[in-house]
Amino acid sequence: MKRVALLALIALLPAAGVTANALHSEWLDRSANPLQDFFQYANGGFLRDNPIPAAYSSWGQFQILNQQNQDFIHELLQAAAADKAAAPGSDTQKVGNFYASGMDETAAERAGIRPLAGELTRIGALRRPAQLTDALARLQSLGVDALFGIGQMQDFADSTRVVGVLQQGGLGLPDRDYYLKDDPKYAAIRKAYEEHIARMLVLLGDATPRATAAAREVMALETRLAGATMPVEQRRDPHAIFHMTDLAGLAKAAPSIAWPQFLAAVGAPPLERINLAMPDFFAAASKEIDSTPVPVWRDYLRWHLVHEYAPFLSKAFVGENFKLAQAISGSKELLPRWRRVLNAENGALGFAVGHEFVKHRLPPEARAQVVAILHDVRAALQEDLQTLVWMSDATRAKAIDKLQMIEERIGYPDVWRDYSMLRIDRGSYAGNVMRANLFDNARELAKIGKPVDRSEWVYPPQVVNAYYQPSRNSINFLAGILQPPFFDANAPAAFNYGAIGAVIGHEITHGFDDRGSQFDGHGNLANWWAPEDSEKFKAAVACIAAQYSTYTVDGDLHLKGGLVTGEAIADLGGLLLAYRAFHASPAYASAPTTDGYTPDQQFFLSFARFWAEHMRPEQARAYAAADPHPPGQYRVNGTLANVPQFAEVFGALAQSGGAPAGKRCVIW
Numbered sequence: 001m002k003r004v005a006l007l008a009l010i011a012l013l014p015a016a017g018v019t020a021n022a023l024h025s026e027w028l029d030r031s032a033n034p035l036q037d038f039f040q041y042a043n044g045g046f047l048r049d050n051p052i053p054a055a056y057s058s059w060g061q062f063q064i065l066n067q068q069n070q071d072f073i074h075e076l077l078q079a080a081a082a083d084k085a086a087a088p089g090s091d092t093q094k095v096g097n098f099y100a101s102g103m104d105e106t107a108a109e110r111a112g113i114r115p116l117a118g119e120l121t122r123i124g125a126l127r128r129p130a131q132l133t134d135a136l137a138r139l140q141s142l143g144v145d146a147l148f149g150i151g152q153m154q155d156f157a158d159s160t161r162v163v164g165v166l167q168q169g170g171l172g173l174p175d176r177d178y179y180l181k182d183d184p185k186y187a188a189i190r191k192a193y194e195e196h197i198a199r200m201l202v203l204l205g206d207a208t209p210r211a212t213a214a215a216r217e218v219m220a221l222e223t224r225l226a227g228a229t230m231p232v233e234q235r236r237d238p239h240a241i242f243h244m245t246d247l248a249g250l251a252k253a254a255p256s257i258a259w260p261q262f263l264a265a266v267g268a269p270p271l272e273r274i275n276l277a278m279p280d281f282f283a284a285a286s287k288e289i290d291s292t293p294v295p296v297w298r299d300y301l302r303w304h305l306v307h308e309y310a311p312f313l314s315k316a317f318v319g320e321n322f323k324l325a326q327a328i329s330g331s332k333e334l335l336p337r338w339r340r341v342l343n344a345e346n347g348a349l350g351f352a353v354g355h356e357f358v359k360h361r362l363p364p365e366a367r368a369q370v371v372a373i374l375h376d377v378r379a380a381l382q383e384d385l386q387t388l389v390w391m392s393d394a395t396r397a398k399a400i401d402k403l404q405m406i407e408e409r410i411g412y413p414d415v416w417r418d419y420s421m422l423r424i425d426r427g428s429y430a431g432n433v434m435r436a437n438l439f440d441n442a443r444e445l446a447k448i449g450k451p452v453d454r455s456e457w458v459y460p461p462q463v464v465n466a467y468y469q470p471s472r473n474s475i476n477f478l479a480g481i482l483q484p485p486f487f488d489a490n491a492p493a494a495f496n497y498g499a500i501g502a503v504i505g506h507e508i509t510h511g512f513d514d515r516g517s518q519f520d521g522h523g524n525l526a527n528w529w530a531p532e533d534s535e536k537f538k539a540a541v542a543c544i545a546a547q548y549s550t551y552t553v554d555g556d557l558h559l560k561g562g563l564v565t566g567e568a569i570a571d572l573g574g575l576l577l578a579y580r581a582f583h584a585s586p587a588y589a590s591a592p593t594t595d596g597y598t599p600d601q602q603f604f605l606s607f608a609r610f611w612a613e614h615m616r617p618e619q620a621r622a623y624a625a626a627d628p629h630p631p632g633q634y635r636v637n638g639t640l641a642n643v644p645q646f647a648e649v650f651g652a653l654a655q656s657g658g659a660p661a662g663k664r665c666v667i668w
């Protein structure tokens with residue numbers, strides 16, 4: 001929902017040729033029993049030698065690659081900023097201007113609160129609940145998380161069409177649990193949050209007693225909204241978040257908002273129906289608009305405005321904003337300014353930056369090698385589906401159809417995003433971010449009612465990530481992740497199949513996880529399962545959910561099994577597919593044993609390696625509350641607990657004791 005801030009992750013490539021020591025024996029911890037804690041066995045040395053830097057809340061292979069990519073992008077940004085010959089209005093000029101304005105700390109200091117003055121005046125003029133409609137529309141179009149959000153999505157029922165979607169929002173803490181759970185650590189964060197809101201209001205010019213009282217009211221309002229917020233596990237069910245509604249239905253569900261007026265003000269095209277994703281939340285929000293005094297709404301909106309834009313203002317705001325980040329994530333110091341600017345720029349101009357990035361960082365030969373591995377992994381699933389014993393032939397045929405229809409996209413888009421209507425200058429940094437958010441909002445909402453543009457990518461290519469889109473039935477691998485240690489054109493096959501092979505298998509398996517399996521090959525929400533197969537699949541999903549619910553972070557906080565199931569299924573399926581693909585590949589027969597490790601052992605080491613990470617306890621709690629991805633430790637050990645081939649391959653190396661006894665979950 002958050003736009004610029006959402007794309008905080010950025011990635012660039014290190015140079016190739018890390019191959020000589022692909023095994024990295026110094027990363028091992030041979031004192032650990034591989035069958036009991038393979039994560040520690042494979043990564044203990046690495047984690048010992050790579051503690052979390054002060055400016056980070058977690059650290060591991062993803063972050064290291066991300067940092068290397070940033071170092072490369074940094075040079076691109078500096079070069080663009082220094083390029084006096086860049087054509088006016090060109091992407092190069094915009095990229096350079098954004099960076100230059102972001103790095104101009106003196107100008108930000110001088111400007112103080114001025115970049116927000118116009119918005120604060122509008123908010124200050126609010127007198128009646130009816131005026132909230134326009135205020136919410138204005139702030140949402142600026143990327144501010146004000147009460148709820150509007151966006152676009154592919155129609156679940158007809159994936160060729162784009163529809164509008166209204167979603168719950170408006171909370172400043174990471175999840176409803178932070179407001180509602182009776183837990184001393186969350187309670188401490190609630191206190192820190194309320195104090196932080198008060199200090200932000202003081203920075204906006206309020207006297208301390210007034211700000212303290214206002215913060216209390218804002219916190220109370222957000223806590224009531226949290227109570228009406230649909231829990232994150234429930235949101236995984238596509239049926240739970242899909243309620244196409246006409247304007248009369250909207251008026252009935254949330255009468256305090258003048259919907260036609262709102263839709264026009266936020267910049268949505270005329271529409272007859274929209275997905276009201278969380279009806280209960282909107283009913284509650286509507287009641288709040290009537291019952292909460294307007295002065296409290298003014299403070300709530302001022303708070304969310306400054307919360308969104310503090311990172312782009314003067315030091316006082318940046319520093320205060322970091323205090324909240326610290327309470328939530330545990331990080332100890334701010335990132336260097338250029339890395340913060342770079343992250344913002346990846347949000348504002350991500351595809352302009354990425355276009356330049358891929359020219360230097362993903363040669364066609366490397367791309368071709370990834371495609372070859374991808375096709376091996378795909379073939380492994382085809383084979384698996386043909387032989388899977390628990391599935392009936394009717395469902396099997398549909399599953400194979402879906403697999404054959406998966407669209408593959410590797411590296412970067414063929415069509416690049418057009419930024420010609422976005423003005424980026426060397427003036428106010430916050431002003432650039434505001435215009436970028438307005439541009440992005442208009443671009444997103446303009447899609448409503450139109451056919452789907454299949455050339456579009458969600459994330460710019462420099463991001464260290466890959467994704468599956470259920471409504472497109474597409475797998476997407478960004479150039480940012482097609483780098484060591486995920487992929488290395490010069491590394492032995494065991495390493496590439498264990499790493500990028502497992503990543504590819506992971507994304508393909510998302511098409512067949514608890515959520516993806518509810519969409520057909522065309523990307524429509526449609527049940528293609530025979531009832532008896534569906535029951536067996538649900539039982540297998542429940543097995544995974546139960547397994548992951550037993551895992552904890554920070555001592556006592558359990559993972560939400562229902563939330564992480566999709567990722568856990570994708571991890572398991574992905575690893576098995578990559579393993580089969582490796583065995584079927586021509587490279588397997590001649591794969592060498594290295595330092596006493598067989599090719600199969602190297603494969604599992606490579607898999608465990610890219611999940612090497614450690615996390616501050618605060619960050620681990622934030623992820624456990626709201627993120628569908630389990631921590632790296634469980635992505636390795638939890639997955640391998642369900643892989644009998646692993647126990648066979650590493651059994652001989654276990655000094656004592658076997659694999660922990662337990663039920664093995666079988667899906668794909």
Ligand SMILES: [Zn+2]
Pocket residue numbers: 506510567570
């Ligand atoms: Zn995933």
